[in-house]
Amino acid sequence: MIKNIVLTGLMGSGKTTVGRHISDKTDKEFLDTDDLIIQKAGKPISKIFEEDGEPHFRDIESEAILEASQKSGCVISTGGGAVLREENIDNLKKTGVVFYLEASAEELYNRTKGDSSRPLLNTEDPIGVLRRLLVARKPFYETADFKVNTGNKSVEEVSKQILELYQSQARPFA
Ligand code: S3P
Numbered sequence: 315m316i317k318n319i320v321l322t323g324l325m326g327s328g329k330t331t332v333g334r335h336i337s338d339k340t341d342k343e344f345l346d347t348d349d350l351i352i353q354k355a356g357k358p359i360s361k362i363f364e365e366d367g368e369p370h371f372r373d374i375e376s377e378a379i380l381e382a383s384q385k386s387g388c389v390i391s392t393g394g395g396a397v398l399r400e401e402n403i404d405n406l407k408k409t410g411v412v413f414y415l416e417a418s419a420e421e422l423y424n425r426t427k428g429d430s431s432r433p434l435l436n437t438e439d440p441i442g443v444l445r446r447l448l449v450a451r452k453p454f455y456e457t458a459d460f461k462v463n464t465g466n467k468s469v470e471e472v473s474k475q476i477l478e479l480y481q482s483q484a485r486p487f488a
Contacts, residue, residue: 318409327422328469332391332469332473335469335470342388354377358431360430372399379396394451397457412457419445460483
């Protein structure tokens with residue numbers, strides 16, 4: 315089996331855009347765990363948060379991550395909070411090389427403003443939330459195999475760097 319390429323990082327770090335680009339370049343299947351969650355719940359993420367609460371969202375997220383981790387040779391883009399549960403990190407790492415796409419709160423804010431699909435950023439002070447999440451989640455993101463800084467880099471550059479690191483690492487696993 316071939317290891318997955320797993321992308322983690324905060325909202326706006328470019329996981330989905332970069333993941334799709336890598337998938338196009340390599341013909342690897344692309345999976346987005348947020349999409350799997352929406353399919354499972356049959357409603358958008360904002361509705362899951364609103365009607366069922368964040369803990370329920372995190373439960374569905376863990377199921378989606380487990381399913382995605384059972385694949386091989388895919389590009390998997392995860393939601394920003396995927397790293398919050400140790401079981402998720404363990405599952406992703408078992409079958410994938412994990413990348414943390416790093417960006418500053420200002421860059422994340424610029425890339426997410428105007429998009430209302432993220433309940434955690436639907437507040438008066440989204441940049442403040444991003445700053446706090448960056449600090450609080452840093453130790454979890456840093457469990458990744460590699461950290462890739464995305465500031466001032468094009469999607470092509472970030473994707474190329476990830477593929478080079480992946481190719482240096484990914485050995486078939488039993
Ligand atoms: C979240 C990130 C979102 C989505 C949900 C919660 C988070 O995914 O899973 O809104 O906790 O950071 P993206 O990082 O793909 O926006």
